[in-house]
Amino acid sequence: MPFYQQQCLNGLTIIGEVIPEARSAAVGFFVRTGSRDETSAESGVSHFLEHMLFKGSKKRDAATVNKDFDKIGANYNAFTSEENTVYYASTLPEYHQDATELLADIMRPSLRSADFEMEKKVIIEEIGMYEDNPGWMVFDHAKKLFFADHPLGNSVLGTTQSVTDLKRDQMVDYFQRRYLASNITLVATGNFDWGKFSAKAEKLCGSWKTGLARRDNIRQTSGSGDFKIIEKETATQQNVVMISPGPPAASPLRYAANLFAMILGDSSGSRLYWALVDNGLAESADCTFHEYDGAGAFYTSFSSDPKKTAKNLDITIKQLYTLIAKGITEEELDQAKSKVLSRLVRSGEKTMNRLLEIGMTWVYLRRYKSIDEDLQAFEKVNLRQIQQLIERYPLLRITTTAMGPLGKLKMPEIPKQPKNTIPQPS
Amino acid sequence: MNQHLTRQTLEKQVHHHTFENGLTLLMEQMPHVRSAAVNLMVPAGCGLDPATMPGLSSVLSDMVLRGAGKNKSKELSLAMDGIGLDRSCSAGTTHIRLWGGTLARNLPKAIDLFADIILKPLLPKEELDSVKMLAIQDIQSIEDEPKQKVMLALRKNHFPSPLGNDRRGTINGINAITHDALSKFWKKHFRPNGSIISVAGNVEWEPLKDQVEKLFGKWKSTELPAIKLTPGIGGVTHITKETQQLQIGIAYPSVPVGHKEYYAAIGAVNILSGGMSSRLFTEVREKRGLCYSVWATYQNFKEVAAIICYAGTTTEKAQETLDVTIKQIRNMTKGVKEDEVKRLKIGLKSSMLIQEESSSARAGSIAVDWYYLGKIRPLEEVQKSIDSITTKSILEHIKRTNPKEFTVVTLGSKALKYKE
Numbered sequence: 001m002p003f004y005q006q007q008c009l010n011g012l013t014i015i016g017e018v019i020p021e022a023r024s025a026a027v028g029f030f031v032r033t034g035s036r037d038e039t040s041a042e043s044g045v046s047h048f049l050e051h052m053l054f055k056g057s058k059k060r061d062a063a064t065v066n067k068d069f070d071k072i073g074a075n076y077n078a079f080t081s082e083e084n085t086v087y088y089a090s091t092l093p094e095y096h097q098d099a100t101e102l103l104a105d106i107m108r109p110s111l112r113s114a115d116f117e118m119e120k121k122v123i124i125e126e127i128g129m130y131e132d133n134p135g136w137m138v139f140d141h142a143k144k145l146f147f148a149d150h151p152l153g154n155s156v157l158g159t160t161q162s163v164t165d166l167k168r169d170q171m172v173d174y175f176q177r178r179y180l181a182s183n184i185t186l187v188a189t190g191n192f193d194w195g196k197f198s199a200k201a202e203k204l205c206g207s208w209k210t211g212l213a214r215r216d217n218i219r220q221t222s223g224s225g226d227f228k229i230i231e232k233e234t235a236t237q238q239n240v241v242m243i244s245p246g247p248p249a250a251s252p253l254r255y256a257a258n259l260f261a262m263i264l265g266d267s268s269g270s271r272l273y274w275a276l277v278d279n280g281l282a283e284s285a286d287c288t289f290h291e292y293d294g295a296g297a298f299y300t301s302f303s304s305d306p307k308k309t310a311k312n313l314d315i316t317i318k319q320l321y322t323l324i325a326k327g328i329t330e331e332e333l334d335q336a337k338s339k340v341l342s343r344l345v346r347s348g349e350k351t352m353n354r355l356l357e358i359g360m361t362w363v364y365l366r367r368y369k370s371i372d373e374d375l376q377a378f379e380k381v382n383l384r385q386i387q388q389l390i391e392r393y394p395l396l397r398i399t400t401t402a403m404g405p406l407g408k409l410k411m412p413e414i415p416k417q418p419k420n421t422i423p424q425p426s
Numbered sequence: 427m428n429q430h431l432t433r434q435t436l437e438k439q440v441h442h443h444t445f446e447n448g449l450t451l452l453m454e455q456m457p458h459v460r461s462a463a464v465n466l467m468v469p470a471g472c473g474l475d476p477a478t479m480p481g482l483s484s485v486l487s488d489m490v491l492r493g494a495g496k497n498k499s500k501e502l503s504l505a506m507d508g509i510g511l512d513r514s515c516s517a518g519t520t521h522i523r524l525w526g527g528t529l530a531r532n533l534p535k536a537i538d539l540f541a542d543i544i545l546k547p548l549l550p551k552e553e554l555d556s557v558k559m560l561a562i563q564d565i566q567s568i569e570d571e572p573k574q575k576v577m578l579a580l581r582k583n584h585f586p587s588p589l590g591n592d593r594r595g596t597i598n599g600i601n602a603i604t605h606d607a608l609s610k611f612w613k614k615h616f617r618p619n620g621s622i623i624s625v626a627g628n629v630e631w632e633p634l635k636d637q638v639e640k641l642f643g644k645w646k647s648t649e650l651p652a653i654k655l656t657p658g659i660g661g662v663t664h665i666t667k668e669t670q671q672l673q674i675g676i677a678y679p680s681v682p683v684g685h686k687e688y689y690a691a692i693g694a695v696n697i698l699s700g701g702m703s704s705r706l707f708t709e710v711r712e713k714r715g716l717c718y719s720v721w722a723t724y725q726n727f728k729e730v731a732a733i734i735c736y737a738g739t740t741t742e743k744a745q746e747t748l749d750v751t752i753k754q755i756r757n758m759t760k761g762v763k764e765d766e767v768k769r770l771k772i773g774l775k776s777s778m779l780i781q782e783e784s785s786s787a788r789a790g791s792i793a794v795d796w797y798y799l800g801k802i803r804p805l806e807e808v809q810k811s812i813d814s815i816t817t818k819s820i821l822e823h824i825k826r827t828n829p830k831e832f833t834v835v836t837l838g839s840k841a842l843k844y845k846e
Contacts, residue, residue, distance in 0.1 A: 021458040023782045054702075062712060063703065070701035070769040073776030092776050121715030128670045128740055129718055134570050234668050236569035269507040274500070280559030283567055305563060335507045342510025342528050346461045350783050 003368045004194045006202075010210040011182030014201050015368065017189045017358055019351065025096035025190035026355040027197075028088030029107055030363050032185075033178040035158075036082045036151035036293075037215060044158020045166060045174045047080040048123050052171065053087065053106045054078070055115035062115060065106055072098045075352070082152050083293050084363060090352045093191040097200055100188070104204035107184075111175070116168045124164065127157050134235045134403050135303060141230055142241035142299070142401035146223040151216070152292055181205065183213035187359040190351035218294035220248060223399040227411045230403040237283065238306040238404030240313060244320075244395040246289055246296035249364040253392065254291055255377050256385040261289040261298055262336045263328055264319070269335065271319050276302055282312050293364065298395065306406045314412045317398075324390050325418035333383065340378050344371060440792065440802050441631045447647045448619025451638050452792045452802065454626040456785055462530040462627025463789040466540055467521040467797070470615035472595070473588040473653050479602050481561055481595020483517040483615075486608055488557045489549050490524075491515050495542030499550065502539065511536045515543070517593040519727065527786050530628035534637060541641035544616060551605045561600045568594070572673050573719075573738055576665070576837040580675035580734065581725075583663060584833040586655040589727050619647040622796055626788035655729065662834045664841035672744035672838030676735040676751065678829035682726050683798040690823035691724065693815040695733050696770035697762055698722045698755065703769060705754050710737060716747045722755075728798060741840050748842050752832065756846070758824045762817050774812050778805070 005015045034046050055062045069076050069089065076089035076099070087107070089099040130136050140155055147153030157163075186205065188197055222245045247253040265272040265287025276282040282304035290297050300320065304312050347353045348371045361369050369377075396417050402409050439455035472483045491513075492499040506513060509532040515524045524543060526536050568575050581590045623638060680691045699706045699722035710720045717739040725734050735755070739747045781787045795802045803811075836842050 024776075024780045063708065066701065066703035066708070066712070067765075067769070070703040070773060073769075073772035073774075074701075075777065075780065090780065092779060095776075118712075118715045122711060122718050125671070125716075125739055125743075126718035129573075129738055132572050132669045132671050135567075236566045237563070268512070269503045277560070278499070278556065280556035280563075283560065283563035303567065305566070335504065338508055338510040339512070340510075342461075342512065342532075345529055346512075346527055346786070349459050349461060349785070351780075 001370055002194070003370070004198065005368070006198055008181065008202055008206045010206060010208055012184050012186065012205050012208060013362070014186045014198050015358065015362055016187065016192070016194050016197060017354060017368070018192065018194055019190050019354070022190040022351045024090050024351045025093045025188065025192040026088060026090035026351045027096060027100045027103060027186070027188045028086055028355050028359055029103055030185040030187060030359045031085045031179060032083065032183050032213070032215070032363055033085055034081050034083040035154040035156045037178060038154055038174070042166065042170050042174055043154065043162040044123070045171055046085055047156050047158070048119070048163060048166065049171055049175060050078050050080045050085050051119050051123060052111055052116065053109045055109065055112065055119060057105045057108055057110055059105055065102070068102050074099055080156055082154065082156060084360070086356070086359065088352070088355055090190070090355070096188070096192045097196065100197065100200060101204060104201070107179070108208070109175070111168060111172060113168055116171070120163060120166070124160055127160050127163065130157065134232055135239055138239040138241050138401055138403040139299070141228070141403065142243055142399070145226055145228050145401050146243040146297065146399040147221060148224040150219070150221045150295070152295060178213055180213045181208040181210040185359065185362055187355055187362065189354040189358060215293065220295050221245065222394060222397050223297070225397050225399055227400045228402070229406065229409050230401065231405070231407045232403055233405060235404045237303050238309040238402060238406055239301065239303045240309060240400065240402045241299060241301040242316065242398040242400045244298045244300070244398050245393050246298045247291070247389065247393065248294045248296045249291035251296070253385065253389050254296070255381050256389045257289045257291070257296065257298070259333065259336045259340065259378065259381055260386060260389055261287045262339060263332050264323055265300055266339065271323065272300070272302070272316065275315050275319050276312055281308050281315070285316070306404055309402065309404070309406060309409060313409070317412055317414060320395060321415050321418070324395055327383065327390070328386055330383065333381070333386070337378055337381070341375055344375060439631070440804070442796070442802065443635055445618065445639060445643060447643070447645055449642055449645065450622045450796060451635060452622065452624040452796055453629060453631055453634055454788050454792055455629060455631070456627050456782070456788065459628050459785055460530055461527060461785045462533040462625060462629050463525070463527045463786040464533065464536060464540065465624045465789040465793050466524040466544060467622045467793060468544060468616050469520060469620035469650065470522045470611070471518045471520040472591055472593040473519045474615055474651065475588070475595065475599070476607065478599070479595070479607060480591065480599035482599070482603050482607065482611055483522060484593045484595060485557055485561050485600065485603055486611060487515045487517045487522045488560065489554070489608060490543050490547040492550055492553050492557070493548035494539070495546045497542070498548070499553065505539055509535050511539070519589050519591065519593070533625070533627065533629055537637055537641065545642070545645060547612065549605070549609060549612065554605050554608070558600050558603060561594065562597055565594045565597055565600070572667065572669050572671070572837055573736070576673035576675045576835055577734070577736060579663065579665060579837070580677050580833065580835040582658070583660060583835060584658045584677035584732055585727070585730065586657050588653065589655065589730065590658055614648070617648045617650070618642060618645040620650050622793050624789045624793035624796070626792065627785040658833070660831070660833045662844045665835065665837040666839070667837055669838050670740065671738045672741045672836060672840065672842070674737045674739070674744065674748055674751070675835045676755070677732050677833040678755070679827065680724060680726070680731040680733050681827065682728065682731045687823045689811045689815050690819040691731070692774070693767065693770055693820045694758065694824050695722055695724045696773065697766050697820065698758065700770050700773055706735070706751065709754050710747060710750050714746070714750065716743050716750065720751070741838055744836070744838065744840070745842050748844070752846060759828050762820050764817055767815060767817050767820065771812055771815055775809065778808060
């Protein structure tokens, strides 16, 4: 696939992957900012600001923004994470330029006071919705417990209180600090003309204010190692999340880490599947690897009848221990690779997925990777790299959060890191 | 550019064949992808669950994956993982659906394994208790998802039974399931007539057809049972639960697929809740800040269809949310605007064309077409139908179908007043 890149004089980067046979074209702005870049007084501002962008610019009010997206049949949305805020749209190829203009326009928002107050209500409703869902809430608590004073523990949504207290001026200040041209990447994928697109983009974004958007406190962490139980009497199932340290996004071990997580806790055929789900002990059990700027973590979780929680916790820790002590087999590694291969290819066939994939790769690594390049990197992972991962990251140093009807839960004793591995301080 | 694109899309290869035993095979060739997806539907959905064992077909949909043909449970799972076959098997109202997605080159192996799962499942007795435990947890976990709970109750109250039933069944029903009942259900309802296999991706027709014929050709057909429908209770129901938010579900009748007003109905629901400029989002969320999530969608069975609406909001704002939502639905009879119709038509067309990027979506889509219409609509036909939507056709449809009353279900700490 042809890949292109260029940088505006204000430091805004434009990249694109052209897929001539695609049915659609996608475009998105990737702002390298999120909850980790917030001060405690402005908790929740990144996500709130993401909503506010759709409230319009000098040129468009909120209703016009919505109408203009719908007029071109755009499939569009935005999301905020700990480190990124992304705005994206996919359309039929003939509307790609319109979608680009529209997104670029809302990237310079008016942040009108009346809209600010109205949208605050919506955000508080969104927080309420998540708070009624223990299966979701437990992850927010778990992340906070693991990262402790590390900024990656900041909540993306914030709390009802922190959002209520937010003032428009604080949002304006955050916007001016973070939405600088040098901190933004414009990405396009699919069936579009790079020449026309990049020329238009330069015109639209070339005069945006630039400067230095700093990110503090980029470091690894091994996590607090704490255990916390949060009683929620109204819940039915008990949710448990265990977080262990892992490699950061830029680490060459990220491929091994993804395969490791898949072997331990993929939804089909993984070790946790056979140990907990196949026999009905837990409703679900999985392990996923999350990579961040300078840090990484494995999230191992299960949801079950509270009566089985203690037993399941014990089994999960034993599974983790066995995996670390005895390693994995060649066959398991091949299985995991087959799954990755199939998933990457199928996901990459959708233009929108490609946009998110190449955008994120660029934000974290400042480089482009084709699907085939990614596939090869997974293909190359061998047992030695899995062993390196196990030796480098103390996966048994788990931080555990349990949420549900249980008021008490005894944490089983965690076995020592097996002898053949060399735990290292983070 | 779009001209070229449209032509390319419209010329795609779609095949279908119905074998002597009644099994239908559908295929859409997608030369621009490397993947393939297969969708296998057997007419053994939860609508056929024995009265004393609601949840049986759902339990069966888990059991069939636990070993088939020569492969025991773990071997079967390994064989599927080995070819990167992501899969799921679940019960719907009318069918049990086995879905798989993989690389096109692995499709023949995937179909071999799927044939075993459908025709030669081991249904291991010793695993039934585990599967039942999972099924019970599946039911229990709905208690932790208020939104899902309210929508399940809404469907149950609104649609005729057994169409509105939840595939999960009941805890008592699951407990009552025996291995014998499960085998009998499988023998009785897994049949070629009424079954559909649909494939989409970078696949060739002739070899696929030959393979399916070889694997499924000897499958014996049996008479399809008729499902007797009993009307839903409708009305207004409140479920008390201590939650922060109050959940609101509203339903009213629409027309089924294939009805002459079908596209007008789709147009109407899109004006209410299509893009973010649609009425519910604008009036309930954008102008009043009443909730984060509010939407309406079209839901259908062969016999009946409905518009299903949802809103979730803090208890104090719930009454206003219900009132505004009902008012917006009622206001539809007062007229629809030209620009609203223009926007929804572009939206429908663009999602139709963008769907062409996903082999999985296409495999599902052609099967749905076949089930409801007995044919696969060419894209030109769908495009023409979308073009035929006008302010007039929508308004006439709305006026004709404007419901006397709604089915309403609320869930939360306080009941609401339903009045018009």
